[in-house]
Amino acid sequence: MIVTKGLTKRYGARLAVDSVDLQVAAGDRYGFLGPNGSGKTTLVRMLLGLVYATSGEIELMGRPVPGRVAEVLPEIGALVEGPAAYPHLPGPTYLSLLEAAGPGRYRQGWKRRQRVAEALDRVGLAGIDRRPVRTYSLGMRQRLGLAGALLGQPKLLILDEPTNGLDPHGIREIRDLLVELNKAGTTVFLSSHLLAEVEQLCTRVGVVDRGRLVLQDDLAALQGPTGRVVVHSPDAAAAVTLLDGRVERRDGDRLVVRAVDPAALTARLVEGGLRVRGIREERRTLEDLVLELTAAGSDHIGESRP
Amino acid sequence: MIVIELAKLLRRGRTWTSIGLLCALPAVVAVFLATTEISPPPGQGAAFLSAVLRAGTLYPAAALALVLPVFLPIAVVLVGGDSVAGEASAGTLRYLLIRPVGRTTLLVAKLVALTAFVVLAVALVAGTSLLVGIALFGVGDATTVLQPLPPAPDGSAPSGAGPPGSVTSLSGTTLTPEQLTLRLLGAMGYVTLSMLGLGAIALFLSTVTDSALGAALGALATLVTSQVLVTLDAAGAIRPYLPTRYWLSWVDFFREPLFLYDVQRGLVLQACYVLVFFAAAWANFSTKDITS
Numbered sequence: 041m042i043v044t045k046g047l048t049k050r051y052g053a054r055l056a057v058d059s060v061d062l063q064v065a066a067g068d069r070y071g072f073l074g075p076n077g078s079g080k081t082t083l084v085r086m087l088l089g090l091v092y093a094t095s096g097e098i099e100l101m102g103r104p105v106p107g108r109v110a111e112v113l114p115e116i117g118a119l120v121e122g123p124a125a126y127p128h129l130p131g132p133t134y135l136s137l138l139e140a141a142g143p144g145r146y147r148q149g150w151k152r153r154q155r156v157a158e159a160l161d162r163v164g165l166a167g168i169d170r171r172p173v174r175t176y177s178l179g180m181r182q183r184l185g186l187a188g189a190l191l192g193q194p195k196l197l198i199l200d201e202p203t204n205g206l207d208p209h210g211i212r213e214i215r216d217l218l219v220e221l222n223k224a225g226t227t228v229f230l231s232s233h234l235l236a237e238v239e240q241l242c243t244r245v246g247v248v249d250r251g252r253l254v255l256q257d258d259l260a261a262l263q264g265p266t267g268r269v270v271v272h273s274p275d276a277a278a279a280v281t282l283l284d285g286r287v288e289r290r291d292g293d294r295l296v297v298r299a300v301d302p303a304a305l306t307a308r309l310v311e312g313g314l315r316v317r318g319i320r321e322e323r324r325t326l327e328d329l330v331l332e333l334t335a336a337g338s339d340h341i342g343e344s345r346p
Numbered sequence: 347m348i349v350i351e352l353a354k355l356l357r358r359g360r361t362w363t364s365i366g367l368l369c370a371l372p373a374v375v376a377v378f379l380a381t382t383e384i385s386p387p388p389g390q391g392a393a394f395l396s397a398v399l400r401a402g403t404l405y406p407a408a409a410l411a412l413v414l415p416v417f418l419p420i421a422v423v424l425v426g427g428d429s430v431a432g433e434a435s436a437g438t439l440r441y442l443l444i445r446p447v448g449r450t451t452l453l454v455a456k457l458v459a460l461t462a463f464v465v466l467a468v469a470l471v472a473g474t475s476l477l478v479g480i481a482l483f484g485v486g487d488a489t490t491v492l493q494p495l496p497p498a499p500d501g502s503a504p505s506g507a508g509p510p511g512s513v514t515s516l517s518g519t520t521l522t523p524e525q526l527t528l529r530l531l532g533a534m535g536y537v538t539l540s541m542l543g544l545g546a547i548a549l550f551l552s553t554v555t556d557s558a559l560g561a562a563l564g565a566l567a568t569l570v571t572s573q574v575l576v577t578l579d580a581a582g583a584i585r586p587y588l589p590t591r592y593w594l595s596w597v598d599f600f601r602e603p604l605f606l607y608d609v610q611r612g613l614v615l616q617a618c619y620v621l622v623f624f625a626a627a628w629a630n631f632s633t634k635d636i637t638s
Contacts (some may be wrong), residue, residue: 068478084439085635085636085637088440088443088444089443089444089446090440090444090635090636090637091635091636091637092442092633092635109446110446110448113409113444113446114445114446116444118444120440120441120444121437121440122437123437124436124437124440124441125436125438126354126436126438128357128359129357133357135356137350137353138441138442140349140350140441140445141347141350142444142445142446142447143445143446188441199388312387324633
């Protein structure tokens with residue numbers, strides 16, 4: 041769906057994107073993670089043909105970008121760096137102008153209205169009135185932007201921070217919507233600095249740091265077991281003795297034990313007559329991984345940056 | 347895309363506010379002239395003003411003379427400067443381009459919309475001032491003579507008054523209402539086209555910056571510079587190439603016989619400005635990184 045090879049963008053002396061090889065397959069829910077200012081938005085803009093790469097190649101649905109980007113853009117819906125609309129016009133009017141501006145547009149007014157109404161309905165703005173956009177809340181603007189991205193019933197959604205400004209209900213709604221669209225065959229490419237968002241939504245993750253892609257893998261593989269088990273037991277002290285050196289850390293009645301199989305460990309503890317209140321396999325979290333792989337965002341201006 | 351740009355133009359409150367103000371200026375002047383009946387001494391003030399007291403049908407021409415030097419160009423520069431930069435600062439430019447709308451298509455649509463704005467503005471100024479003129483000064487009569495105004499460059503001698511119901515041309519001969527209408531339409535068309543060179547400059551600047559105000563002020567600076575240099579004898583060498591050099595030549599439509607040499611030069615000059623600056627706008631915009 042999206043393939044980039046050695047994609048690089050240089051603004052003067054600053055390297056915004058540094059030889060990125062991105063691979064997004066059809067049907068993926070791809071989370072593109074990175075601190076603020078790490079080049080996420082520049083990359084998204086290059087994918088859409090808004091910004092021209094300094095070097096490297098982009099292929100979108102098999103077509104080279106920016107050479108033949110006009111052929112694939114009709115099948116792509118995107119939200120780039122926040123939603124936008126004409127502040128003096130009502131939201132539906134803006135969508136209708138946007139719909140009419142695209143290729144393969146419906147010249148008949150009623151079909152256009154129908155398309156706009158469908159998109160508004162999908163993002164939970166079905167009952168919107170004729171107020172101008174300048175009176176909208178941040179969440180409503182975000183929903184309007186998403187509706188704009190969904191106008192053409194796209195095969196690929198490229199979304200930059202799609203849940204920005206939404207309340208918890210809104211975030212859940214949009215997440216459900218994206219999962220539903222994905223099940224119906226839409227590939228979702230989501231760029232975000234919110235780990236939780238990516239963790240809950242995506243099947244595949246790419247992590248970018250200071251312009252470089254430092255990680256790209258399936259989320260399930262990344263969240264693999266660490267070879268440790270966390271045990272909660274009122275008999276923690278006895279457990280330390282029983283397990284003899286396999287306990288890495290004790291914190292009150294919480295123990296971190298080197299073990300592969302929680303079931304076997306439970307059996308062992310119960311055999312020894314110890315009570316177990318809770319037990320679970322420790323897994324790597326995306327947060328640990330990302331913090332390990334990336335430096336502080338470019339909005340952190342400290343002296344420690346190299 | 348052109349239809350969409352026109353729809354956006356017409357749905358914009360600012361379009362109507364600026365046209366409203368353009369129409370208001372001649373109306374205000376007309377009210378003062380009609381209530382005091384003090385007309386500027388012949389040869390001074392805006393062309394035609396001294397004559398309109400006796401012929402309301404000449405008032406559209408006087409209105410054009412009033413808005414041409416400052417108000418109309420400011421309106422053009424504001425709309426032109428906003429055309430691309432306004433979309434950029436609203437953030438809608440990127441969404442239009444990924445719709446996708448071709449960059450060249452968008453620029454052409456913007457230029458067409460700008461032209462439509464000038465046509466609309468000139469037509470409404472002429473239309474309202476015709477109504478105001480007739481209401482306040484009457485239709486005009488045969489004795490209206492404009493002889494004190496500068497004669498035609500070819501020196502044709504002003505002749506006497508014409509038959510009733512007609513108005514007099516600048517050179518003193520009389521024009522029938524049909525001739526007057528045709529000449530007025532010609533002058534309106536010429537004023538419209540005169541604005542396009544400046545409009546193209548504003549459009550070009552609008553692709554350079556993301557600030558609509560910056561683009562408008564830049565084009566305004568060009569306008570002022572050109573106006574200053576046109577009056578400066580020391581700048582005589584470049585005067586024929588200044589964008590405002592032939593702006594006042596629309597007056598030639600009211601000379602008898604018609605003397606359109608300057609009008610032709612003005613049209614060629616405006617066409618050159620539109621071509622050069624539209625090409626520059628295109629070259630800049632189609633290779634630009636859209637980071638707004």
